[in-house]
Amino acid sequence: MVDRSRRDVLKFSGALLGGIAVGSTVTAAESSDRFLLEAKKRSVSDVEADGLDVVFDLSETGYFLVEGAEKDLQRTKGKYAPDIELSFDGGVKRVDADVDAPSATDEPLYGYQWDKQAQRIPEAHETTRGEGARVAIIDSGVDAAHPDLGHAVDEELSRNFTGDGQGAANAAGGYHGSHVGGIVAANDQNEKGVVGTAPGADLVDCRVFTESGGGSFGIVLAAVAYSAQIDADVANLSLGAYPVPRQELGSFYGKALNSVMTHANSQGTLLTISTGNDAADLQHDKNFISIPNEGAQAVGVSATGPVGFGWGGDGLEAPFDSPANYTNYGTNAVTLSAPGGDYDPAFPTGWYYDMVLNTISEPEFDENGDYMGSAPDYSWIAGTSMAAPQVAGAAALVKSAAPEMSANQVESLLKRTATDGTGGKEYHGSGFVDPVGALKEL
Incomplete structure (x- = not known):
């Protein structure tokens, strides 16, 4: 262990972003000028003829995301509903890294990465590093300027779904997405920083949050549909809202969510989604729903963690696969x-x-609010947001080694080879993810 002072930085996150939520609440507001509209075999030109602007064409999944006046919507054929703008009030517990220590690998911070050690990632890399796999990160932005991420980020395919004009493949929405992206694919061959699970995989930044934390249900659905369109093997969503009253979500949005997620899965895109950080029993919360991890085809991922790694006594008070104190749980919501x-x-x-220690990038803006670049760094963060990309990385390794496998087959393999976690099935679903075990079954 290095000798360093404690720097406990409590950051307030933007809409829906994961991390450790302290006294979190979720509020939802209906947009007054943006709507989700059933496609009903209509084209973009048909909808525009009604005086509406098509923001995203999701007609392959049965919907359009449109902007316009509701009076124009009322003239259209088919059902519609206002887009839901969600905001998350709470905290992300984060501690900035300021360490330089020897490592078991050539990456100087690997010794602090208990998460990769628990999954035996160097052994997995003896089979594959994830080459040929593609992972979409639907989040606040994955920074291609970070020295541990630039090798992986596909800047041409990356998209900004927010409409804020700040571009993509950057940290304009905050540090969260770069941490998530690093867990998947941080460079293991540059002798800097940390290692990711599948550093040979391509990352596609699908930015759905602005720097102020703004996001909406509709643009998240658009990013999921886009991930399928570009043949992403995995789309990771380290985001969610809970508790959302079931009646507030409504049958229309429940149908839309399931339709888009089912479409992505059918196109070969596995959806790894954080279950949330409210220590909530999702199995028995009858009046509430957690979205999107309770949608169709979701691979819901709960969080585990040790107590005492690198600083405790001879043995850990809690092993690596122990349920984290904040994780949501429930056999209906947790896949792995x-x-x-x-x-x-x-x-x-x-x-x-x-x-979990990995990459971050802090966005920098000028006095006009224009994105000027980023300050790359490393940070410890905890949350189911950090757990979901561990599974995304494992899935990328599987797809690299067996590209013919469907999304359902990859999920089945990861579930079948998962190990028994400490605690009950409500915390682990099919078990604790085991990338090496999955690769050995191929």
């Missing part, structure tokens, strides 16, 4: 568990080592 990090701030030093 994976390292997301735990923490015990009651200890004066060292507790942050139990969180």
